[in-house]
Every structure is written in structure tokens, then in C-alpha cells.
Amino acid sequence: MLINFTDPMFSNRVLGFENLVDRLERISNESQTGYPPYNIYKDGLKFQIEVALAGIEKKDLDIELCDGALSIKHDGPNASSENSETLHKGIAKRAFKLKFTLAEDLEVLGASLKNGLLTIDMERVVPDHKKPRVIEVK
Known part of the structure; x- marks a missing residue:
């Protein structure tokens, strides 16, 4: 079965699947408005x-x-918290929702917000039954 990742049904981002990493850029460009901007890194x-x-x-x-x-x-x-008149609004603070679909073996380690950048760290945890093992020849 061929899955079309531009289909709205599959518009959520897919993260952590090795064979789909090359599609991340395309999915992110096609599926949402681009706000807020984000980067995805892998090491x-x-x-x-x-x-x-x-x-x-x-x-x-x-x-x-x-x-x-x-x-x-x-x-x-919050509109009630703004007491002054805005002469120019160049910083977007509008509502948003980003959604990323994570692979089953991807664990979220934590999140931090510093200098206007939200960073979410994750790690692939390979279960023991999926790790390669040496078979002893008798």
C-alpha cells in the first residue's frame, strides 16, 4: 500500500522513523502554516x-x-494584559499547535525554554529484543 504523505490525514509530522527522516523536510513544508518556525536535529x-x-x-x-x-x-x-497601544507589531505571538508523531521507541527526555527557543530533547531507546546479539556456535 502506498501512503501519500501530503494527504491531510497524514499531515502530522513523523519523527523517529529512520526510513522517513528524508521526508521530514517535505512534510514540514507542506502540512502547516510554518508558524512557529522550528528545526529538527538528529545525532x-x-x-x-x-x-x-x-x-x-x-x-x-x-x-x-x-x-x-x-x-x-x-x-x-491575553488581550487584557496589553495596556498600551501597539504602533508596530512585528513579533507574532498568535495561538498555535504543533504536533509531531513519534516513533514507538523514541523517549522524550525533557524540554527547556531559553532566549526564546524551546528545546525538546529525545532519544531512541532500542529495546533489548531488537538489539543485535551474538549467537554462539556449539
């Missing part, structure tokens, strides 16, 4: 998602892992 068995969140505080973020889907959500600015 061996370690993965990292980096999301640009200028002006957004950690208390205003919801990060959830449920059924293999990692969601990052921000409801947008």
Missing part, C-alpha cells in the same frame, strides 16, 4: 526539536505526550 540516537518562540513564556505553553504524539500548544496572548 546518532538523539533527536532534538527546537522551536522559535520569541516573547512567549513557559507558563503560557502546554507540552503533552499522548499516544505517541508530541503536542506543543500556545493559546495566544
